[in-house]
Amino acid sequence: MSQGGSFTFYSYARVDEGRDDRWAYTGIPDIFFYDEGSAREALRELREDVESEPESSWPPMQLEKIETVPISRESIFALLNDGIGAFVKSYEIIDIID
Template identity: 80%
Template sequence: MSQSESLTFYTYARVDEGRDDRWAYTGIPEIFFYDEDSAREALRELRGDVESDQDDEWPPMQLEKIETLPISKASILALLNEGVGAFVKSYEIIEIVD
């Protein structure tokens, strides 16, 4: 793998417009996927699980595409020492699932 290669992954998160730092640790681990279809399917399954319980309410969730920093010793160390946010170059919200 070239040291200058960035990677693209997909994830989802609860919509939280009041949150200043999207990548701040919340106690809930992030789950990442190789492609949009896998992330979308996991989100559908999660929604089905939540909606099957009458006591739970589905919160709006956002499907996201992220691009990492180029792979290097420095970027991997940032990931390990500072968390996912230090390794994310950019992200975009693909869809809001209400």
């Protein structure tokens, strides 16, 4: 089976140093973006929404860069059956928004 290229996406998540598996299902879906600017803007808007609520506090959030494994039939099945973690080749935290 031929393989396609891999892709780079961006996302964000709550900073949680005690979490062993970044890609484990938590009940809150991950949201992905084509570019860093879009992810950063969405995170800025989320922060404004949270901080506009009385008695709400902003938890530190991490902005992430994600590279997928090469696209193939096998990698798509892994994504569908095992979740996003099976499709991630690497990810890095590129910023912490306090």
